[in-house]
Amino acid sequence: MTATTSHVNPNVSDATARAAAKAATQNQPVTFGKALNTALADALVANDSTVIFGEDVGTLGGVFRITDGLTARFGSERCFDTPLAESGIVGMAIGMAMNGMRPVIEMQFDAFAYPAFEQIASHVAKMHNRTRGKVDLPMVIRIPYAGGVGGVEHHCDSSEAYYAHTPGLKVFTPATVKDAYLMLREAIDSPDPVIFFEPKKLYWSKEQVDLQALASDYEAKRAATTEGTARIARAGSDATLITYGPSVSTAMEAAKLAAEEGISLEVIDIRTIVPFDDETVCASVRKTGRAIVVAEAQGFVSVASEIVARVQERCFHSLAAPVLRVTGFDIPYPAPTLEKYNLPSAERILDAVDQLQWEA
Amino acid sequence: MSTEAHEDRISSVSKKFGITPEDYMLPARHMINLLNVDGSLREESDQGTEPGHEYPLPSPAELMDAYSALAVGRRVNDQNSALVRQGRMAVYPSSHGQEACQVAAALCLEEGDWLFPTYRDTVAVLTKGVAPMEVMTSFRGEWHCGYDPKAYNCAPMSTPLTTQLLHGVGVAHAAKLRGENTVVVAMCGDGATSEGDFHEALNFAAVFKLPVIFFVQNNKYAISVPLSQQSAAPSLAHKAVGYGMAGERVDGNDLMALMAVMRRAVRLAREGNGPLLIEAHTYRMQAHTNADDDKRYREDSEVQEWIAKDPVTRMHAYLDDAGLLTEEAQAKITERAEAIAKKLRDGMNQDANTPPSELFEHVFASKTTQLAEQQALLADELAREEA
Ligand SMILES: Cc1ncc(C[n+]2csc(CCOP(=O)(O)OP(=O)(O)O)c2C)c(N)n1
């Protein structure tokens, strides 16, 4: 991470806010959403150039409340609402980034980022290359994504493959409260544009995390870098589940159930789809000799397909069975009453585990 | 921003001109036109101006500078078309006939101001100060834009229509948040006004009250499609009122009128009155690019009609009649134009030889492991080819 982070001395009100946050976070679990909110606030404090904007992110604090309180605390020049136009939001962010700012923008839902796709694919992804490195675009596009929350049509897409397929974009997706904080801070400080996918079913998930300590670690550069480093979410020896974002918790559940049957599954949380950590993934597969990729997105031409291909190319001689995928079906995301049939479940993962040619 | 604040802005600037907010936002009844096609100055009553839409004549010095850039622009357009015919350039969308617009778009700006051009705006980019070979780099088939946008305050020439207008809005917004008084000229064509980003850019600029001049060169065609199939509005300048900004129409082949209108627009924007939309009426004298055949969609007689309205001969005639353009001055301008044309010929006659390995260098700020692997693969291939 090479970004400039000017560490402004927190003023009195920031100190008070931090003290309050500290008291709050030391004693009780923190939600994923609160971790993101705190990361945004800390980034606004750390760098005067950070600006946040999008639809309903100001007074309301965003439809998921991820920007809650930021306008009140930092003013409407640092966190503000825009007219309803996603291409406009991304396009304006590009210009602001060209002119010294670090925009962090919110797309209200996954499917509502599509109007901005031209700006993202033709400019966000290519400006640095087109200008031979003279213009960088340090901007973050936050996208709440994926299902599992009973959302209606257009509110549950897993659209990560579109962005991961586009050279020049980094694609992050945290799966834990701690990573939500750290990865968002890293994304904001990155000199490259980052598409930041937030699994919306995790917004309300809780963990015991001391955000105050995490912030200090991050700012003192003591926290381990998440970009390009997959996380071993659970160590195991019989097979590897490779997953990310909303599917990590499902994979963990499957691993727990498998352990009860005496099968030891390793769970790898990719964390950053781009850049991809081949090393950690392949080391695990070489060790276990078996692998399943689990992802909520439809499987055809997907991030899961790419991971399977990479593992197969690199670990062929270590494999005892074909690398399988457990993904969403190749259908438009189903209605709330039917989504459970589409989402990869622990049972479906365990069925796949059974197929890993255990008796040679 | 509240509705009241928005109304205040429009009413305060219109009050300054002694007209209603509607009359301020709507373009004048006639387009602004200061010079007749023969270069004579039009009667004041005939210039299209009206209360609140008044345009003082540019100074002789300003006009001489602008004419110099205009003559250079024409020479560069024709030189580039020749280089394409000789196979030294891959493609060139010529602004032949539109050079007055090109020159005015760049010359109205001051130091620190930004220009957001399209593929057809090479002459504007050149006039903004970008080195000739750097301007033309992308048209020789290079993979990058050829110049450092931040060194010249000039964005890369944009191909995806009107996407760059939003970037101009962003540059102005960032400057405003820092308290800087940067003005942006963001350019597009008539056909491009149908694109969604055109509307989003105008709306964002107006809502955030940003100093952006949207400058539309209405050259009557979008490749083959005439303006009548793009818009049913009374004029493209009328679109301004829908966003709460002022619009104006100007004769795009009249350099004097363009300088007057653009200078005033920049001044109004810099004073904090928000964005403006200027529609310049001009004509694309040549095919869309060298790859296009304009005989398939327009009559040659139509093109011929516009020869009489040529911006270069018109300005030349005015300056000549006014006694401003001495033989010596004309000789100097011609010499400058020839020097730039020679630079382009010499530059294009050398093959571009960017090392292929550079293709991997700027995808990200630093190379990913995967890009490094692919770069090594290509290097290995090339090494084996050489061996
Ligand atoms: C988004 C997008 N759609 C289509 C094109 C292909 N295209 C290039 S130029 C052009 C015509 C544009 O016409 P106009 O805006 O009038 O500008 P002019 O070429 O006349 O200067 C088209 C359709 C493009 N570059 N970008």
Ligand SMILES: [Mg+2]
């Ligand atoms: Mg046109």
